[in-house]
Amino acid sequence: MEKQKLILIGNGMAGIRTLEEVLKLEPDTFDITVFGKEPYPNYNRIELSKVLQGDTSVSDITLNEWHWYEDNNIRLYPGETVTRIDKEQKIVYTDKDREESYDQLIIATGSDPVILPLPGIDKEGVTAFRDIKDCEKMVDYSKKYKKAAVIGGGLLGLEAARGLLNLGMEVDVIHLCDSLMERQLDKEAGTLLKEELEEQGMHFLLEKQTSEILGNDHVSGLRFNDGEEIEADLIVMAVGIKPNVALAKESGIEVNRGIVVNDYLETNDPNIFSVGECAEHREMVYGLVAPLYQQAQVLAKRICGMGGDGYKGSVLSTQLKVSGVDVFSTGQIMENEHTKAIKVFDDWRGVYKKIVVEQGKITGAVLFGDTGDGNRLLNLIKKGADVEEYTDTDQNQEAGAGLVADMPDDELICGCNGVTKGTIIEAIETQGLNSVEQVKGCTNASRSCGTCKSLVSDLLEYTLGEEYDENQKETVCGCTTLSKDEVIAEIKEKGMTNTREVMNVLGWKNEEGCAKCKPALNYYLGMLYPTEYEDERESRFVNERLHANIQKDGTFGVIPRMYGGVTNAQDLRKIADVAEKYDVGMIKLTGGQRINLLGVNKQDLPNIWEELDMPSGHAYAKGLRTVKTCVGSEFCRFGTQDSTGLGIRLEKKFEGLSGPHKLKMGVSACPRNCAEGGVKDVGVVGLEGVWEIYVGGNGGTDLRQADLLCKVETGDEVLEWVGAFLQYYRETANYLDRTSVWVEKMGIEHIREVVGNKEKRDELNERMDLALSAIQEPWSEAINNGTLLKDLYEKVNA
Numbered sequence: 064m065e066k067q068k069l070i071l072i073g074n075g076m077a078g079i080r081t082l083e084e085v086l087k088l089e090p091d092t093f094d095i096t097v098f099g100k101e102p103y104p105n106y107n108r109i110e111l112s113k114v115l116q117g118d119t120s121v122s123d124i125t126l127n128e129w130h131w132y133e134d135n136n137i138r139l140y141p142g143e144t145v146t147r148i149d150k151e152q153k154i155v156y157t158d159k160d161r162e163e164s165y166d167q168l169i170i171a172t173g174s175d176p177v178i179l180p181l182p183g184i185d186k187e188g189v190t191a192f193r194d195i196k197d198c199e200k201m202v203d204y205s206k207k208y209k210k211a212a213v214i215g216g217g218l219l220g221l222e223a224a225r226g227l228l229n230l231g232m233e234v235d236v237i238h239l240c241d242s243l244m245e246r247q248l249d250k251e252a253g254t255l256l257k258e259e260l261e262e263q264g265m266h267f268l269l270e271k272q273t274s275e276i277l278g279n280d281h282v283s284g285l286r287f288n289d290g291e292e293i294e295a296d297l298i299v300m301a302v303g304i305k306p307n308v309a310l311a312k313e314s315g316i317e318v319n320r321g322i323v324v325n326d327y328l329e330t331n332d333p334n335i336f337s338v339g340e341c342a343e344h345r346e347m348v349y350g351l352v353a354p355l356y357q358q359a360q361v362l363a364k365r366i367c368g369m370g371g372d373g374y375k376g377s378v379l380s381t382q383l384k385v386s387g388v389d390v391f392s393t394g395q396i397m398e399n400e401h402t403k404a405i406k407v408f409d410d411w412r413g414v415y416k417k418i419v420v421e422q423g424k425i426t427g428a429v430l431f432g433d434t435g436d437g438n439r440l441l442n443l444i445k446k447g448a449d450v451e452e453y454t455d456t457d458q459n460q461e462a463g464a465g466l467v468a469d470m471p472d473d474e475l476i477c478g479c480n481g482v483t484k485g486t487i488i489e490a491i492e493t494q495g496l497n498s499v500e501q502v503k504g505c506t507n508a509s510r511s512c513g514t515c516k517s518l519v520s521d522l523l524e525y526t527l528g529e530e531y532d533e534n535q536k537e538t539v540c541g542c543t544t545l546s547k548d549e550v551i552a553e554i555k556e557k558g559m560t561n562t563r564e565v566m567n568v569l570g571w572k573n574e575e576g577c578a579k580c581k582p583a584l585n586y587y588l589g590m591l592y593p594t595e596y597e598d599e600r601e602s603r604f605v606n607e608r609l610h611a612n613i614q615k616d617g618t619f620g621v622i623p624r625m626y627g628g629v630t631n632a633q634d635l636r637k638i639a640d641v642a643e644k645y646d647v648g649m650i651k652l653t654g655g656q657r658i659n660l661l662g663v664n665k666q667d668l669p670n671i672w673e674e675l676d677m678p679s680g681h682a683y684a685k686g687l688r689t690v691k692t693c694v695g696s697e698f699c700r701f702g703t704q705d706s707t708g709l710g711i712r713l714e715k716k717f718e719g720l721s722g723p724h725k726l727k728m729g730v731s732a733c734p735r736n737c738a739e740g741g742v743k744d745v746g747v748v749g750l751e752g753v754w755e756i757y758v759g760g761n762g763g764t765d766l767r768q769a770d771l772l773c774k775v776e777t778g779d780e781v782l783e784w785v786g787a788f789l790q791y792y793r794e795t796a797n798y799l800d801r802t803s804v805w806v807e808k809m810g811i812e813h814i815r816e817v818v819g820n821k822e823k824r825d826e827l828n829e830r831m832d833l834a835l836s837a838i839q840e841p842w843s844e845a846i847n848n849g850t851l852l853k854d855l856y857e858k859v860n861a
């Protein structure tokens with residue numbers, strides 16, 4: 064049966080959660096296409112606050128890696144905006160002149176930040192705080208400037224301000240009202256919050272209305288309605304959000320503040336649905352993930368034809384993510400003539416609690432300083448419980464496992480994802496989970512704002528007792544409780560030969576494996592049995608599967624090998640011919656001294672390789688990429704050794720070698736180090752009569768200066784030491800650990816000891832030679848394999 068075409072506009076948190084739920088219910092029914100304006104895979108927007116505060120990095124906030132789309136046969140167009148929907152023809156059009164037809168369409172375009180239309184708003188130095196780009200801009204500014212002003216004292220403004228303080232800036236927060244977070248907190252809690260944040264170094268200007276942004280091209284400050292002025296080099300707008308409805312509106316879909324939907328997230332067009340911050344349900348639009356994920360669950364059922372009770376709206380709860388400040392707010396927080404309130408104010412401990420009660424039922428709460436009761440109160444509000452259910456229970460002051468022991472099974476542990484204590488305990492018991500990561504993988508608990516992580520950890524301790532080790536070993540992934548070393552030992556002992564067998568025999572929880580363990584197992588098996596193991600191409604990431612680098616517009620980059628960065632007229636002519644013939648979008652020199660042909664269509668890859676008749680540069684590989692060289696003694700007046708010659712020898716020897724991660728080398732002929740060996744996995748520096756070998760350097764995300772491994776006299780010795788070093792790394796590192804991470808974990812002294820031992824060095828080199836003997840040139844292998852060509856380069860989702 065032909066699959067139904069499902070298109071998602073918006074590659075964000077609500078839309079992708081809907082697809083995850085759809086895939087759980089109906090993994091094979093839909094042919095799915097996703098358009099996302101941002102050039103990234105789906106990421107955790109919530110954690111941008113933590114990125115800015117320095118608690119995590121942009122690379123760690125991805126929720127669904129690129130290969131998740133591949134693994135689920137989802138066609139993703141990142142960096143592509145849908146500009147028009149033709150409801151009659153059921154076609155969407157994009158800014159890249161693509162048109163795609165659908166049977167069902169989901170609009171999940173989120174929100175845009177509100178930007179106040181102030182004079183001077185277009186000046187350089189003004190930003191919102193909504194996406195990765197904004198976050199990177201603030202980090203950049205903090206390196207050059209000192210003074211920041213955040214307009215808006217809501218959740219976003221305060222989290223941004225904390226981040227900017229962490230980045231070393233002085234921060235003024237300008238707020239319209241007389242109390243911070245006035246939507247979530249009453250006056251008392253707002254005042255306590257202000258005092259706490261002032262102690263942390265924030266400066267507040269309350270009841271201030273900005274009238275102008277000052278400066279020439281670049282901002283220099285703000286002026287307010289009362290005439291007062293302040294200085295600022297960076298201005299962050301955090302004054303709320305507005306649903307992104309322009310596309311829906313222009314396409315004739317009913318729009319009010321948001322895109323109007325009913326209880327099944329249906330718009331006024333029978334084939335179009337909307338979910339997330341852009342949707343308006345019963346006159347409410349939401350700006351937190353918990354309600355959006357509830358909507359996603361309902362919409363997935365509707366799309367899969369399963370009906371259900373529909374979405375009835377959500378009770379909201381929020382927590383500020385600023386370390387050292389515990390604030391929680393839920394439901395109705397303001398009192399009126401129909402309400403009564405229970406208030407506790409412990410000035411000594413800095414704790415304030417207010418519980419609002421209407422007709423005997425709890426309707427809202429504000430907690431400051433001690434938010435332990437937050438989820439319980441949210442649960443009681445949702446259940447419509449009588450206030451006695453709260454006041455009659457012993458106020459348990461215990462922490463940790465003792466606290467969670469007393470919770471009823473239906474108590475919410477993770478508010479964002481709606482996961483209860485009962486669900487988590489069942490998952491721990493039935494699936495043998497023993498880490499927070501595994502609970503996250505199985506139940507979604509702690510996958511969003513992360514504030515429930517400690518409760519999840521307490522539940523593991525409560526359920527597993529002494530078996531639970533908070534600082535437990537690093538498992539291969541959430542599908543198993545085994546570490547990499549344990550898996551490798553089992554593979555060797557039981558003589559297992561393929562990934563599926565490993566998963567079956569070792570009792571993988573998810574029998575298909577996941578995007579993390581499949582490529583890892585494929586690597587470990589290949590490393591253990593280099594000559595016998597048949598590589599499982601389908602377990603590899605897309606670039607490695609196709610032997611080219613996929614670009615954000617779905618085209619590919621082709622980088623032929625150029626040993627040591629040296630080329631010749633014949634190769635350059637071939638590259639030029641191919642570039643012209645296949646209308647290559649851009650020819651670019653890479654940082655690794657090669658030539659990249661960008662913008663190549665997948666179908667053209669085999670022909671281009673054939674016509675180039677050059678080996679692959681493995682620019683996509685988890686393995687050796689390049690050996691960068693300086694010109695060395697032959698031409699440079701400072702050169703002491705033949706660095707180019709040695710670089711070429713190294714590249715020819717280790718070409719095609721697989722590894723846990725990419726490997727880059729550099730060889731220079733004097734300490735000026737033009738080939739940048741100090742930030743390479745292996746850097747070699749020539750001095751008079753000596754070669755120094757450095758290892759574990761990294762010039763990318765985990766910037767790290769390489770450590771000296773040894774000094775040797777000859778090129779042969781360099782090859783011997785580098786061979787042993789690389790083989791030791793291949794055998795002992797976790798898949799996806801760069802040498803920089805591995806060297807830190809092992810310690811350079813230990814590595815020197817192992818590789819420095821002649822006997823061990825020879826053994827390692829023996830195994831290295833075996834691995835090198837099994838390498839095949841991937842481009843010619845592909846060209847000569849008709850089935851492979853058809854399967855990989857002619858299909859859309861290969």
Ligand SMILES: Cc1cc2nc3c(=O)[nH]c(=O)nc-3n(C[C@H](O)[C@H](O)[C@H](O)COP(=O)(O)OP(=O)(O)OC[C@H]3O[C@@H](n4cnc5c(N)ncnc54)[C@H](O)[C@@H]3O)c2cc1C
Pocket residue numbers: 072073074075076077078098099100101108109110111112143144145146171172173174192193194219307310338339340341349350351352353355384479512
């Ligand atoms: C810094 C920060 C911290 C936050 N902290 C929390 C928190 O602690 N707790 C909480 O619950 N919530 C928090 N939020 C809010 C939460 O992140 C959002 O509610 C959630 O991301 C909304 O999901 P969404 O899918 O509706 O929208 P989004 O995640 O914004 O996704 C919409 C996507 O659609 C894309 N798009 C728009 N138009 C088009 C088009 N025409 N074609 C293609 N693509 C398009 C957008 O570029 C965007 O990538 C925070 C938000 C921010 C910015």
Ligand SMILES: NC(=O)c1ccc[n+]([C@@H]2O[C@H](COP(=O)([O-])OP(=O)(O)OC[C@H]3O[C@@H](n4cnc5c(N)ncnc54)[C@H](O)[C@@H]3O)[C@@H](O)[C@H]2O)c1
Pocket residue numbers: 179214215216217218219220222237238239240243244245246271272273301302303304349350351381382383384
């Ligand atoms: N921890 C969390 O849950 C969290 C964190 C960050 C963001 N978010 C979400 O992201 C969205 C955006 O957050 P937000 O804080 O921008 O929205 P918001 O609407 O909650 O707060 C905006 C604040 O700006 C103030 N303001 C409005 N106009 C102003 C002006 N001219 N000058 C000074 N102040 C002005 C308002 O009084 C309000 O307090 C919200 O949906 C929020 O829930 C949530």
Ligand code: SF4
Pocket residue numbers: 693694695696699700701702703706731732733734735736737738
């Ligand atoms: S590293 Fe030294 S020898 Fe090599 S090019 Fe630079 S200056 Fe010349």
Ligand code: FES
Pocket residue numbers: 476477478479480508509510511512513514515516
């Ligand atoms: S409460 Fe936000 S991830 Fe659990």
